[in-house]
Amino acid sequence: MIQDNTVSNTFYVNLLLVCLGSLQFGYHMGVLNSAGPYITCQYQDYSSADDVCIPMSSQQFAQVTSIFSVGGLIGSFLAGKLADAKGRKFTSLFNTAGFVIGSLILIYSTNVHLFSVGRLILGISSGSSIVFTSLMITEIAPSHMIDSLGTFNQSFINIGILIVQSLSIKYAKALIWKRLFIVSFVFSVMQFALSVVLLKESTKWLFESNKISQAKDVLRSLRSASISESQFIKDFKYITTDDNDLELSDHPKQVIGWKEYLTNSKYKKSAMFVALILIGQQFCGINAIILYSTQVISDLSSKDQADLPTQVNFVISIVNTIFTFISPKTISFFGKKNSLSLSAFFMGISSLLITLSLSFKQLYLLIIFVIAFIICFALGVGPIPFAIISDLNPSEARTVSQSYGTVINWIGTILVSYSFPILAEMLGMSTVFCMFALFSIFFGLFIYSKLPTKANQVEETEALLN
Template sequence: MTQYGTQDNELRAMKPPLTYKLLFGTIVACLGSIQYGYHIAELNAPEQFLVCSKIKPNYDYIDCIPMSDSQFGLVTSMFSVGGLIGSLFIGYYSQKYGRRRTSLYISLIALVGSLVMSQSRTFTMILLGRLIVGISCGAGIVITPMYINEIAPMEWKGTLGSMNQLSINLGILLTQALALGWANATQWRNLLYVGALLGLTNWIGWYIVSESPKWLVLNNNVNDAITYLVTLRQCTIDVAKQEIKQWTEGEEETDTTEVTFWQYITSHIYLKPRLAITLLLVGQQFSGINSIIFYGVKIVSQLMSQYAILINFGISITNVVVTFFAGVVIDRSGRKPLLIISTLVMGIMSLIISISILNNLTHWLVIGLFGYIIAFALGLGPIPFLIIGELSSVETISQAQSYGTVCNWIATFAVGYGFPIVNDIIGGYTYIIFSAMTLVLMLCIRQYIPETKGKRNSTEVWQNH
């Protein structure tokens, strides 16, 4: 009896298997994040070939698009405008029509937007395509972490959830890799065609996968949820029923009717999770990460222009590799410790970057940049998006994901637009500001962010916090 009892305990301690269905569903969802990363960077490399000041005498489909610098800047930033729109409204539609059905339409929108951009001959046409693509990516970046959180077993939520940030980084890296061969006067449109191909592939994937079991339960379709869970987990019906029961334990007295976005952002009931989400999603951007992602080449060029592109490419590869490693660490160490360590190291590295720029210390600048990216990729990069679903009750997950992503878009725009202005005024001292913001965020994480590792639902998460 003792022997068998020990074996049973060991079996219970084992993680559930990463089944084919679970991995495939995660990959399909992550294609939305890959598109997000891809479209962020798709116009950077071919800018000099894409834009021309006036129509050439032999202007045709292959040639550049007549635009001024300010018009091209508007085209680039229109992605953020579309992203904000998509993130703001997708919570309602994903709850009403389901994660899968909504994502099918999102993929088609991405396909259309990319095709419009690839066929563009005028500023207005490419601006419209960029807006459409932004809407699809803004919606997709909400759906991806939400769907993964809802299909992943508790023991794999951190690992699989970190794939969202990894996929964003892979999308950026894919753009840079393809640009090495296609960023020229005759092939730059191929980069935009790949965006359309990604949208089509994502549509096919969503057509194959099943609906989120949690959404099915929330919409009183428990039988289908059980059926899908059995295939997701390769388990018995009884085990699937037990997992579904765990999702709602402690929340049984709560009205599980989906709240509206306005109810979520105004109700005192959701104050604690809303504050935690705001701190993490805004703090992620105010740490200064996109000053490096958007303007890394310019920063490095101040001290070593000949190596700027190479170092920036190395930063992107490092971001991908470390984010992948973080997926293994998150479920072992927990979310909160990694967030605290990540923000502390980022604050120190930001200070090193500032000192390096002000004193022309080239080697220390490289150390600061790579140390900063490694620290970000281990914690503040992957955790904020995956933790939203863990902090939120069943009836608020979709609106919480929308709210967090909207906060992130607004903060991204603020840093992306404001950094060049502030940097022109105070130079390297800008990173002292980022250092201070990151260290303040670390203190806020200690105070307001609960640990979600191993917690079955939001009631357990907030029970003693």
Template sequence: MGHQAPIFAYSGPRVKMARGGEPLHQSLFRDITLYLCYILLATAVGPLQFGYHLAELNAPQDVITCEKKSVTSSALNPSLPQCISMNTDQFAVITSIFTLGGLVGALIAGPCCTQYGRLLTMRLTTTFFVVGPIFEALAPSISVMSIGRFISGIGAGSSLVVGPIYISEVAPPKEKGFFGALTQIMVNVGILLTQVLGYFLSRDSMWRIILGLAGCIGLLQLLMLFLVPESPKWLAEHNHPQRARAILRKIRGRKEDLEDEVAAWNVDSSAEDISEEESLLSAPPGTHPGPNPRASSESVSIFSAIMHPSYRPAMIAVIAVMFAQQLTGINSIIMYSVSLLSTLLPTTAALLTVAISALNLFMTTICAPLSDKIGRKTCILLSITGMGTSAILLAVGMSCGVKILAAIATLLFVASFAVGLGPVPFILANELVGPEAVGATQSWALAANWIATFIVSQFFPILNKALGGQGRVYYVFAVIAAVFGAFIAWWVPETRGKRGANEVWGRKEARERVE
């Protein structure tokens, strides 16, 4: 008698099963604890601040610059002017100086978080988020507001370096792509928050509340970080594997198997006791042992990283992707959408900006698992293609006065950005190099990002005006998208499913060794 296949009576919808017979949705999230959610949220407030400060001047631009001045005096603080008189070029300087602060913060944060730890760097970062908004909210002049924006930019640049590194190191290994998108999700939360506030508070001197609220958020993050541990991976690499394992156990929960993740640290657990004993014997009384000198010496500086041939391909890749993220024009919408669309949609430009921010947040959230399913590189190329096409449609819609086409193209432009160019670049820097060069790579990546952001924020209004307005500048963005799309397709490798930088660049490294 032949073998008979078993018969199942159940005919309802099938549940996807992971390995071991466990439902897929449970296997993806079974290692996520409430404590993990808390520390991820506390860390992601930094990227939220970046988004907040990036867009905080968009909606209230006319009120801040005295284009729309109320006849009634403000009740907030009679000693402060209701607005600060400035022209378009001066406003562009105030907008773009935030990016210069971000560049400084990005270059400092990489070496700092490598040598002194992710946690200390994040705590120091929050002080900039508290001090900067104080200058901004109480600014009586262009110079004081510029100082505040520069200080806030330092905090934002630092948070975008250390935040993604920390999230990548504490996230469950199988969901790094999903949680890596948290950085961009929280950036969009910050953008949406400030756009909503701007919609309701863009009058009189109420704009000062928008700028000052960021300081309260910074203070809240500082308090939250007192309950956040140091990155287990960083502790393990700096000769504290036992403490790292204890923290990892607290993050993952009692039942989770840690062996594979601990083995990936590639450290000797017995080395900690020796190192700590030597540190205690050699250190003066009352001092705390510093970072492991051996681990520090193995770290790669930001200058040696770009000069070393084994790291240079990764540096070129992350810098190209970060340039593509900004030079394709997303911040022309985030920073200038109200003034850009006001001529075409005078009554709904501010409301459309809120809708754009909400769509960006929604699309980034639902597309977060996409990079783990179809790949990082595929998401980026889809994103660039969509943005280039939408840029052409936006230029046509604005130049021809087709309001509905311009509105739809703007929404498609932002939605395309959320598919790949928004979240994926923050993941790549941690996957293209080894742990010794992550800090340096992230600094170079964010430095490129801030330089490109400065170029867009400073010169977009000038270029748009030089081309006669009416959205013709988006033809330029379409050409830039095509160039970067071709380069990324040729140069940037896929990192999904790869077990480290050696596997990502294996063939190229082997060729270099032969040569």
């Protein structure tokens, strides 16, 4: 974890608790991947033991898979309102309670309907959690740590995926697959208990609720005792106001809702940029690899290489996790704008090479370029979009803009995840990756030429778009 002498140990504890929601999201997003055949009784005679698996048709399994994304959309939409109305800590406990309840339902599910309810609840908590993580990091971290910590959301999602894939090697089997959900239940209970005791309320939310004294006390607990009073005041201004040159005031600032964010001309350009960046992340084709890499590799592998797609998928998760943790260094060096544009551009180049490998049936070159694609994603297009939302919006719009961006991202995820296999069958997989390549290259060029370079420069955003 990043070390800094301006923050306290309490800060690092809170940072970890905040990021556990993103880890849970990654865990539950990937849990059905390997365990699906055993959950749906494909490898089990269930005539005499109805509780060891849940008979499902392919359509029903698609339902329990997709309803997680539906829940994610709902959670993303509600997260901002809940965080502003009830506070950030309440929102975290709400999300964690959803993970507890959803996991418990899956453990005791005996039919597809109850299983779907559990997945829906987990999706709601997951969608809300990834909004909460990005929002909370910007409200507890010093300004000089924001860029580095902004990648933690994506990093912990990747860790969650990696954990569940590691556990699946042992537990994604007939009779014992429910242990995957027992693990998540126990973990969620522990997370809830720790959050009740240790998680601090957001300084910004307390300030906006006119609890100025409490806001200062919370921030002091998150900062090192060695920082000067002037540093503390500067930090407090940064978190609670848009303009750090303003005199510190004890007057709370107003926050806005969805209607004003989408209709007020002040936020129109910012909302447009958020939508383009978050939908662009998905249209670069990342979920074609994350969700369908086994199918992509299987297209060229032989029957003797039946285990190869699964092995490549596991390697992809490891590579994605490692390079997402490396990304703070590269982002700090190149900056968010250049890192995002270069990442998208080279994802496009990698997609073109994947297209050629598929066309000429070069299996091992395909694997190399798929891994290169993942590396390019992890260094920019993966972690930056959610981290950059706060930079594009004024203080009163940051909460709703996080929810808005996450909803847009969920819509992109659903579109790509459902359309990819259909388009691959209709047009050929190489053609689909060629489409991803063209989009990624143009997306990278657009970011390079249009994205503002300084935090909170909404006027610059509008000038560039106009």
